[in-house]
Amino acid sequence: MAAEEEDDVEWVVDTIAGFLRGPAWSIPILEFMEHNCEVFDDEEESKLSYTEIYQEYQALVERLLEDYLKEVGINEEKFQEAFSSPLAKTHTSQAILQTVLAAEDFRLFKKMMVQKNIEMQLQAIRIIKERNGILPECLTEGSDVFSEIEQEEMKILREVLRKSKEEYEIEQERKRTEEDLSETEKQQLKQREDYLKKKRDLLLATKKESKNNVPPLSTDQKEEESPPKEEMSEEKQRLLQKRKMLAEKLKEEVINKR
Structure with a gap:
């Protein structure tokens, strides 16, 4: 029975570990x-904003875990048993476990957020250097340079760094997309061009063939087509005759009156 329970615990641990490593959690x-770490620093004093963000994090962790456990049919008791077992530490990396444990330990949560804030600032600084070739003067005076910047300036700097990082990531993603699609697009354009050329050549050939296959008009056909012109000519002649008769009549009346 103990072996069965151990197997059951191992299955639960492996299942949860897979979830924690997957995109639905990570x-x-x-x-x-990344969105909330910028307000965290390594000072001992805890701010009110820390508590509010921590409560939001707890709610997020609880919702994600509850939804997944409900989906796979694992109850709260089995989850707690598996998560507190030695298997959880051997089957799951400490970094992944930390994101869950932080929901129950504020000090761990704060440490995690401070570390993420530092990581994002370092990434943003590296991005600025890559884009501009040099670092701003305020970032080249040493590790204690931030203590010389006023709080408001520090907030502005962080915002600039964050936006620079976002812009850089968007630009990199765009470049990767262009590189990935460039060859495919070239092939598609070439195929499309070849298709249109074949279509054009086929239409021209069909048109030329159709024109060559039209038989010349025979003498009888030409004569059959000519009557409309003769009818029009006769009609004009009748009109001219009427006009002449009318003119003669008017002329006679004028002469008689004299």
Whole structure:
């Protein structure tokens, strides 16, 4: 029975570990950390904003776990048993476990957010250097340079770094997309061009063949087509005759009156 229970616990651990490594968990957790970490620093004092963000994180973790456990049919008791077992530490990396444990430990949560804030600033600084070739003067005076910048300037700097990082990532993604699609697009355009050329040549050939296959008009056909012109000519002659008769009549009346 103990072996069966151990197998059951191992299955639960493996299932949860797979979920924690997957995008359904990692993406919303990472997005939350990146969006909220900028207010966290390594000072001992805890701010009110920390508590509000921590409560939001707890709610996010609880919702993600509840939805997944409900989906796979694991109850709360089995989850707690599996998560507290030694297997959880051997089957899951400490970094992944940390994101779950942080929902129950504020100090761990704060440490995690401070670390993420530092990582994002370092990434943004590296991006600025890659884009501009040099770093701003305020970032080249040493590790304690931030203590010399006023709080408002620090907030502005962080916002600039964050936007620079976002712009850089968007630009890199655009370049990757262009590189990935360039060869495919070239092939598609070439295929499309070849198709249109074949279509054009076929239409021209069909038109030329159709023109060559039209038989010349015979003498009888030409004579059959000519009557309309003769009828029109006769009609004009009748009109001219009437006009002449009318003119003669008017002329006679004028002469008689004299």
